Amino acid sequence: MNVVDRDLAGRGEEAWGQGVAGLCPSCGTGRTEPFYQVDDVPTNSCILFRTRAEAIGCIRGSILLHHCRGCGFVFNSRFEQALTEYSDRYEETQGFSPTFNRFHHQLAQEIVQRHGLYDRDVMEIGCGKGEFLVLLSQLGRNRGIGVDPSAIPERLAGVAGAELVTLIPEYFEPRHCTVQPDLLCCKMTLEHIPQTARFLETIRAGLDAERRATIFFQVPDAGRILRACAYEDIYYEHCSYFTEASLSRLFRHCGFDVIRTTVEYDGQYLTLEAVPSARRAERADKHPSDEWTGLVRTFAERARLAKEHWRSIVRQTRSDGRRILLWGSGSKAVSFLTSLGLADAIDAVTDINPNRHDHFMPGTGQPIISPARIAELDPGLVIVMNGIYEDEIRRDLAGIGVSCDVRCL
Template sequence: MSVALANSPVVCLNCHAGEMEIFHRAENVPVNSCILLDSKQAAQSYPKGRIELGYCRHCGFISNTTFNPKLTEYSGRYEETQGFSGTFQKFHHKLAERLIEKHNLHEKDIIEIGCGKGEFLALLCSLGENRGTGFDPGVDVQRLADSPVAERTQFIADFYSEKYANHNADFYVCKMTLEHIHPTGDFIATVRRAIGDRAGTTVFFQIPESTRILREIAFEDIYYEHCSYFTPESLRYLFEQNGFAVDDVATEYADQYLTIEAYAISDTDAAPVTDTDLSALTDLVATFPERFQAKQQEWQSRLNDYASQGKKVILWGGGSKAVAFLSDFDTNATVEYVVDINPYRQGHFLPGSGIPIAGPEFLTDYKPDVVVIMNAVYCDEISADLTRLGLAPTIIAL
């Protein structure tokens, strides 16, 4: 549930200058959303944590002030890839092409921090004939063993840290990882120290865009692993105060992703952090509790109506958004299954709710009345799959 804006003595881990003001709380939240669990019992008994989102008026950063990294698990059981979606593959390919062209990434050394299953690093190396090193404790090297760039890529199953500063690169990329890191200021300082005196070295970071989450009350995008939430203002501040000049801050993928391109500068070239107006962002934070409660009640009423009508409801998308959605509502009498096209997720159970994950073909027999799509960007792709299966349920997209 949400609570009124309140002061908290917790210091902002992004700028180390402001104090976090708590504006949203959630209890009994699964501490991992993408973990593969083999039984309903294991899923329902999976450890849970608490979320207390705080807002920093100094830099605009939002963080779960009660986050405990010891509760999260990033291992071979962590299945986060979106690479089985044609929609996502097109986005990934265009992004790789754009970065290669803009930054002249040809026969260069690239480091990817938080490389996941390695698909994007492999793309950069394939399209630009680059050499790549990927860091991620959950990487599965077997998935790329037959890749044509296997000889030009190496993967280290560990978190990127100071101990890997000897791995130099011409370009650093970090996608959908910074939001999982609590001390963001310290982490970006680590990256800058690793670059050292190689001023001009470029970095590219991509994370969820949080202004949209606040504006649209996107409760499905608030979950435990995401301990850090960035807006354009707080992201720019983070890099400028840690020895980078910002080249571009933009949104992509239907404005769901926030990206930054920056390059390392010397101490003599350092300039004051850009002064930005946070009034609009502060207003969104202040009104979030009331708007969150209204949207939550609206959705619960809708689910209750489906249950009373005996309608079969499934969620499409078995990742973090589904776990967050099911954590916010009483869905036991309504949602029996979640569908996902990722074959590695199928046959497993969602943390918290224990709801089983099935493949799309399962729906031909189940015949759902309502399909709730966890991410509207995939509506066309999912609608085509439902048509292919001969199904015409009511579709609702978050």
């Protein structure tokens, strides 16, 4: 999801390499170099399309990842905010998965308990459909305010705890901070923002350092993406990629003391907790490690080999006369289908989110079917887009009486 107004989100030539040769938008000083390119990718992988033609004709853009030699930040230098859409057509929720809901519940409980958040003010920037904010509010009887242009307040009607929460379906602006929050939460959002330092500085400017509000951020862990060569986790809406080191550095530069970082959810999510500080760290206080530089420089070749591996699996399955189904229709699936260049070989995509059924995959046009229709398709191979859901998916397949190969990315 996204949270900033168009002006703040705008990449701005001056910050981006074309204007001032290769300056980093995170530390503002480091020189950057390109290391991975994918062209012709859908720019909105969570938008739902009602017809195949519309899905195939979706807006496309390019990804050219750069990394900063000063701070290790990774970003898409070809990103154009104007090509992305965050509206009520944007369907990103993972809230239909029991595995994800357990994680979400436990995370909210830990945050509430660790910071003694009871009868407090909690704000979430980029709250999506508001599920996490409801949990934070309900678990501590807190007052929640959520800001996100893709929020749909009506969807919370009748949900326990929703009466504690106000959702504002707008891009975040400082005027939304009418009450100083005790917790400011921002999950899976910063990676959608091109001007990362400007965004954090705006938040910091709105916070009173004396109040020592807890700041909680969660982003995908770029350390895992590069180490595991998870090219499916690189997609257009994610224009900014962080490691623990580059994320901490950005927060220190923008006037926060970092108090805790963790990697969670099978290594996929990087979390950071901070408090506003009276001082700012120097811009380039630590340089990226040799390990990180090595991962960056070998990534394109490793990704090429990983894609080739999956192409051969897909070709082999087709030549055996078996159908192929992807499980998971979100951004990873869009990225996988686009990267592989074998879209015609994949028959359909399924998802447990009913809001996605009877729509079509952006860019490649596969139908998104409900799990109840998998038996009709009779797939020989199910490719699971996120291995953390493997057990859940195997149980679901057994439940509908489908027996086939299951492989995880």
